[in-house]
Amino acid sequence: MDYRDRYDIWMKHVPMDDPLRPQLEAMAQDETDMAERFSQDMVFGTAGLRGVTGAGTNCMNVYTVGRATRGIVNYIKAAGPEAMDKGVIIAHDPRHFSKEFSRLAACILARAGIRVYTFPEMRATPELACLIRVKGTVSGINITASHNPPEYNGYKVYWDDGCQVSAEVADGMMHSIEKLDYFTDCDIDYSEYEDLIAQGKITLLGEKEDRIYLDMVKSLAIHEGDELDLSIPIVYTPLNGAGSIPFARMMEERGFRNVHIVPEQKDPDPDFTTVGYPNPEDPKAFRLSEKLGYEIGADLLMATDPDSDRFAIELMSDDGKYVPLNGNQTGYLLVNYILEGHRDAGTLPANGAMVKSIVTSSLSEEIAASFGVKMFEALTGFKNICGRIPFLEANGYSYLFGYEESVGYAACPEIRDKDGISAGMLVAEAAAYYRKQGKTLFQVLSDLGKRYGYYSEAEPNLVLKGIPGAQRIRRMMDSVRSNLPADRILPAQPASGETGKASSAWDSVAGYRVTHVIDYKDGYEDIPASNVLRFFLENGSWFAVRPSGTEPKIKFYFYTKQDTPEKADEVNGKIRDAVLEAINAIE
Numbered sequence: 071m072d073y074r075d076r077y078d079i080w081m082k083h084v085p086m087d088d089p090l091r092p093q094l095e096a097m098a099q100d101e102t103d104m105a106e107r108f109s110q111d112m113v114f115g116t117a118g119l120r121g122v123t124g125a126g127t128n129c130m131n132v133y134t135v136g137r138a139t140r141g142i143v144n145y146i147k148a149a150g151p152e153a154m155d156k157g158v159i160i161a162h163d164p165r166h167f168s169k170e171f172s173r174l175a176a177c178i179l180a181r182a183g184i185r186v187y188t189f190p191e192m193r194a195t196p197e198l199a200c201l202i203r204v205k206g207t208v209s210g211i212n213i214t215a216s217h218n219p220p221e222y223n224g225y226k227v228y229w230d231d232g233c234q235v236s237a238e239v240a241d242g243m244m245h246s247i248e249k250l251d252y253f254t255d256c257d258i259d260y261s262e263y264e265d266l267i268a269q270g271k272i273t274l275l276g277e278k279e280d281r282i283y284l285d286m287v288k289s290l291a292i293h294e295g296d297e298l299d300l301s302i303p304i305v306y307t308p309l310n311g312a313g314s315i316p317f318a319r320m321m322e323e324r325g326f327r328n329v330h331i332v333p334e335q336k337d338p339d340p341d342f343t344t345v346g347y348p349n350p351e352d353p354k355a356f357r358l359s360e361k362l363g364y365e366i367g368a369d370l371l372m373a374t375d376p377d378s379d380r381f382a383i384e385l386m387s388d389d390g391k392y393v394p395l396n397g398n399q400t401g402y403l404l405v406n407y408i409l410e411g412h413r414d415a416g417t418l419p420a421n422g423a424m425v426k427s428i429v430t431s432s433l434s435e436e437i438a439a440s441f442g443v444k445m446f447e448a449l450t451g452f453k454n455i456c457g458r459i460p461f462l463e464a465n466g467y468s469y470l471f472g473y474e475e476s477v478g479y480a481a482c483p484e485i486r487d488k489d490g491i492s493a494g495m496l497v498a499e500a501a502a503y504y505r506k507q508g509k510t511l512f513q514v515l516s517d518l519g520k521r522y523g524y525y526s527e528a529e530p531n532l533v534l535k536g537i538p539g540a541q542r543i544r545r546m547m548d549s550v551r552s553n554l555p556a557d558r559i560l561p562a563q564p565a566s567g568e569t570g571k572a573s574s575a576w577d578s579v580a581g582y583r584v585t586h587v588i589d590y591k592d593g594y595e596d597i598p599a600s601n602v603l604r605f606f607l608e609n610g611s612w613f614a615v616r617p618s619g620t621e622p623k624i625k626f627y628f629y630t631k632q633d634t635p636e637k638a639d640e641v642n643g644k645i646r647d648a649v650l651e652a653i654n655a656i657e
Contacts (some may be wrong), residue, residue, distance in 0.1 A: 141247030157185025311376030
């Protein structure tokens, strides 16, 4: 069945008064748009579904959400009555259609006899992840597109361990979903939402559950009271998302007296009017925070994305200007602060462990090792990072922290997803602790460079939208793989050299010999299979390349360590430019 056949089916079944109908009719005059929207069904990526809202099998709408939910119903039913009775928690962010999609999912699950817990209003993603384990549900669903632009929405799915679904569970759910027709197998009516609440089939959550989550966050505190300068001036923005209320409550309860929330970005706005692209990883998201910060003399600017799982900061530098930190740099501060605090308090466990993603800087591994703590690696995504926790606990390790370079941090072993609220609390606490000692976080970061060496990090990406973009990304990855030096690929390749050449275009990069390449396509050591390549160079630098699982991007990660920050930037820039030039030449 091609995209025209799919389109014709939707034209036949979508009612004339459906809000999606005008989009469908307009596609009759736009073949490219039709192909984009109907070329495929939405598939589970790193955390469920995500895409542009609108009509089509490849978009987020009541039909794709209804079909996905009905497939999950069948998957849970196959697990038996106990799984159905454990139930599912549903939350949502402030985006367009998030509340409607969450109510639709709740009604479909409840009508099928599965217990449902949900919130009447938006909640932070980490609270959902926390409550899955607290309430012992079999699954969780969050309607959110995280940090994506306003036209996106998503459907993030969790399992009973509190992590985003594993590849095995996601595959099982997709197999169940693929059996269903959008129209004959799925009921998209959610008008009985209030009736199902009255009947006790849907349970509303609220203050009690909020309290459980906030108490868990506050339990992560390392220093308290007189050890902190609680008058430190701080600016925070939730970027018009779900973080405003829990963050303000947490900071107030911790005793911080000088916290200012950006007023234009305090309340929900599904269009993200003041920021456009609500990704705290992008320094442009801090424009209004900087303005307010200069007005009040803030030492620290903090931001979370719309569902409050991502977290980023800017620091006041010694020359009086705000400096944005990337996810690696914030990670260095948190790793050092957590370990230093536990060491000084005498609470550092003998078998402490941390987890970082395979595309995250090696400096945190050096910092951890200096405290006698082992840093483990995992694939990107917190279903993989927090998915390491059961293994660590079973092998006698005490989990202390996990993070990845894309501004995601998980400090609590009971909250098995990235958590911008707890990360914000720990960074604010660290800033207040060092301020009491007469130092700023900017100076602490500089001291880490002096102690461990200066790292330069670069994380460029190429945005290649639509079907042609996806095809070109595949060609890029295929071209690189077919030109690797076969004798340096890990895991070891067949002696025949079928997957690479003894002499190749990737023998060296920017004049530095490639010592070895790790290809994760079939897995490596205890890391599962993933479409990632990681290159290591003779000068100690390394870089990685992978397609994004949630966005139309191919992503790159470059790391270089040198004796000075200037030299590190120079060498890293040469490597970055050489790689991007080679990649861009692939049509």
